[in-house]
Amino acid sequence: MGSTFGSLFRITTFGESHGGGVGVIIDGCPPRLEISPEEIQVDLDRRRPGQSKITTPRKEADQCEILSGVFEGKTLGTPIAILVRNKDARSQDYNEMAVKYRPSHADATYEAKYGIRNWQGGGRSSARETIGRVAAGAIAKKILAQFNGVEIVAYVKSIQDIEAEVDTNAVTMEQVESNIVRCPDGKTAEMMIERIDQVLRQKDSIGGVVECVIRNAPKGLGEPVFDKLEADLAKAMMSLPATKGFEFGSGFAGTLLTGSQHNDEYYLDEAGEWRTRTNRSGGVQGGISNGEPIIMRIAFKPTATIGQEQKTVSNIGEETTLAAKGRHDPCVLPRAVPMVEAMAALVLCDHLLRFQAQCKTLP
DSSP states (O other): OOOOSSSSSEEEEEOTTSSSSSEEEEEETTTOOOOOHHHHHHHHHHHTTTSSSOOOOOOOOEEEEEEEEEEEEEESSSSSEEEEEEEEEEEGGTTTTGGGTTSSHHHHHHHHHHOOOOOTTTTGGSSSGHHHHHHHHHHHHEEEEEHOOOOOEEEEETTTTOOOOTTTTTOOOHHHSTTOOOOSHHHHHHHHHHHHHHHHHHTOOOOOEEEEESSSTTTTTTTTBBOOOHHHHHHHHSSSSSSSEEEETTTTGGSSHHHHHHHEEEOTTSOEEEEEEETTTTTEEEEEEOOOOOEEEEEOOOOOOOOOOOEEEETSSSSSEOOSOOOOSOOSSHHHHHHHHHHHHHHHHHHHHHHHHHEEEEE
């Protein structure tokens, strides 16, 4: 139920942070797609812990194993199972959290819902669950790249009040991956890293915004009325851990404009195809893609688990305090970038397959 996402390109993630492993089942992947563990590993390495001084020091290689659905390097059209085994869990760090709820974490709400929770690393509520999403997203990206050269680039737009100026039409993956904070503006990245270092020394955490641009998406993706493309993207992004806001196109800034200022006027390009002169709609109109770059921003809150002592309550109804142990990101933004790309790819791939099943064949 809540662990399954998608319609035709459907994924189900499984596993807990400190269990035997985490992974994903992918159903609906077209056959004869060439895919290898090494290709999937590229994005898993971008997501994994311990990759830099500003991420959690948990040491996990996050090596993926393809258990089914691929034969001789090609997909079979049958369910693909991918597993990543947990190697560096330190469950003893969470003993105190077995009885004390972490402020703003899922501990209390999971117990309220189920009457039981896996307190070791947060269990299913841990961001470690996103390994399955990123693995599936790598496959979705390859499908999209082979069709019309669809490209997805996400990056850190801001950390707290430090914001980068980024040209969404020109930003490249190489620029994003050129520094550990994954901000394509080098000078701003240095300020972001310094801020995260400062917060880490204070045993605290901070948040920020990831921006994502999708280029070369064809016209016609999206389903009226409830499965509008931006609505599905919003659900996808808001399902990621620590997300607290979603903006599409002009977002909230668009409320400051008049209709005449905000409208994207049409024109005919050299090939006689209609285009828009501006892109305040963010590449989607009426819930359907219009062929322009699809642009969105996702707000991530400060990491809930911090080392400072905070007031809380226990599961037996006593007021107490908690200074959390364990290994956690002082800022989730750098590792959230591949997660955002993965969810965008899953939505676009699903809608592409739905379009081909329902409408005319795309050029």
